[in-house]
Amino acid sequence: MADFDLGAAFIPALHKPAELLPIAKHRKSLLYLIETSPVTIVVGQTGSGKSTQIPQFLERAGWCADGKIIGITQPRRVAATTVAIRVAEEFGCDVGKEVGYSIRFEDATSETTRIKFLTDGLLIREALVDPLLSRYSVIMVDEAHERSISSDILLGLLKKIRKKRPDLRIIISSATLQAEEFRNFFSEPKEETPNGKENGDNASIVSLEGRTYPIDILYLDSPAEDYLDKAVSTVIDIHTNEPKGDILISKCTCSRKRSENFRKVIFSTNISEASVTIDGIVYVVDSGFVKLRAYDPKTGIESLTATPLSKASAAQRAGRAGRTKPGKCFRLYTEEAYQSLPEANIPEIQRSNLAPFVLQLKALGIDNVLRFDFLAPPPAELMVRGLELLYSLGALDDYAKLTRPLGLRMAELAVEPMMAKTLLSAQSFGCLSEILTIAAMTSLGGNIWIQHEGEKKKTESAKRKFAAEEGDQLTLLNVYQAFVTKGRKESRFCHENLLNFKLMARAVSIRAQLKRYLERFGLNVDESLAAHSTSTASNKAEQIQRCLTAGYFAHAARMQPDGTFRNVSGTTVLHAHPSSIMFNRKAEWVIFHEVMETGNKTFIRDITRIEKSWLLEYAPEFYKTT
C-alpha cells in the first residue's frame, strides 16, 4: 500500500511555466497578425497569459530593435506593478531594467527599459508631452472591455495617432462579448468594391482559449422578495448540499462571514469582478445588482445607486466559479429577468462628470471635443456641462479655446478643475502652502479617520481635536500640519489620533507632486508661513476661505432654517454629511468639495463657511443673474 500523500510531499508551482500556457502555441500566428495588421484585438480568459507573454513575444521578435519600447496599459496601479514584476522574473532581469513599470509616484523604468507597464491614465498624460507617443512601437491596452473613461479616451487617441504613425501597432485585450465593438471602431468605413461592400481589414480578432472549467448556471423559479435573505439561504443550501469549495457572493455592499468546517464564504462588492481573483472559488452567488455611479448633467450631482447588472457582468461573475474545477453559479433572479438585462453596462464616459477629460482633450490639442472620435460618444449634455464649468473657471475662452497659461496649467495639475483653479489662485491670496495641503488632503477621496467597531465616540473626539471653526478644509489642514510637525510623519501619531497612516503618507506624496508642478509653473511655495502668530492666523483663515470660493463658487449652498442646505438656485435640498465638521453646525453660506446622492438623500462633503459677497466678488459672471 505505497499510497503516499502527494499533497504533503509536493508544493504546487506558484506560476505555470510559460511554455505550458495555451498562448505559447499561438505565438507565430499572433506575431504574424500584429506584423500585418495595425490593430489586433486579443480575446482571452484570465490565465491565458496574454498580458505577460505577448510583450515578451514582441520583444524577442525585434519590436524594440530601433530603441523603441513596448507599452502595456492597465486600468489599475496594482496590475501594472504585479504584471511587470512577473514579466521581469520570466525575462530574467530586475524590475526597472529591460522590464519596468510606471505609475503615479513610482517610476521603475530606465534607459534600458524595453517593456513598460503603465496605467492608462498615465499614458494619456505622456501624450501631453509626446503627442504621437513616438517612443512606442507597440501599445497594448489591457482590460479594455472594462470601459474605463481613460481607456476609452486612450483608444480614441490611438486611433488618431495611428493615422500619422502607420508603423505603430495597437493591441487591445478584451473579453469575448466586447471584441466586435473594438474591431468596428478601428475598421475603416466600408468601401464599395467590385465584389460589393467590404470591411476594412485594419483590425483583426484573435481568440486564445484559457483554462476554464464548465460552470452550471442556476436561476430562481420565481423572483426573490429580498435578495439578501435569499443570498443567505442559498449559502446555507450550498453548505449543506454541495461538495467542498469556497463561495463568492457578489452583492452591493461588503461584509465578511465564516461558516463551520472552514468553507470560505466571501461577500464581495464588484471588486470581485475586476480587481481581485480569489483561489478556490467553486460557487458563485450573484445578487443580480451592481452599485453604479452616475452623474446628472442637469443638477451636477453624482449618485450611487444599486441597479440591475448587465449580461456581461453576470458572465464575469459566473466565470469566477470555474477557475480551479467545474463550478456552479446561483443567480438570485429568474431566467426571464436575465433575458431582459442590458448586454453591457453603460460605459463610464457616458455617465460621468466630463469636465476633467474635456480639459485633458483640449490640452492634447483636440479643440473640437464634440467631434472627437469616441468609442462611445457621451451625451451632448454631459459635454456641454463640462465645457460650461471650464469656461466659468476661466480655463476656456469665449471661443472654447484653452486659455494660456491658466487652462493649460489646470490641465497639467493632477486634481479636478475646481481644485486646480483654487491652487492656481492661491498665490494671489497669500495661502499657497495651505491650499497645497488642502488639495492633497481632499483628493485622498477617502475617510482619513479610523473607526473601530463600537468606538464611534472615540473617533469623534479624536476629530474634534483638529476641528476648525471655518469648516472641513481647514480641519484637514490642521490634521496635516500636526502630522508633519508634531507627528513627524510617524505611524504612532496616527495610531494615537485614530488616523489612517497610509492615507496620510499618500497626502504627503500628492502634496509634493503638486508642489513640483507649481514650481515648474514658476510659482514659489513659501513654506515658512506654516508657523504664524495667532493675530495673522484669522486673517490667513479668511484668505483660505476666499481662495476656496474662487475655485468652488459653482459648489455654493445656503443654509435653511431647518438646518438643511439648498443650492444657489434653490432647486435642490442638500444635507451636510454626518462626517462633516459642519454637520449640525450653523452657517449661512458655504462651499463644498463634493456632492453625492445615495439612497434618497443628497449629501455634501468637505464644507467651508464663506460670505455671500465673496461669490459675487470672485464669480460675478456666474452669479450675475441671481
Add this chain to the structure above:
DNA sequence: GAGCACTGC
C-alpha cells in the same frame, strides 16, 4: 446621525 462600487493622474 451616514454606513457610499471601483479606479486613476
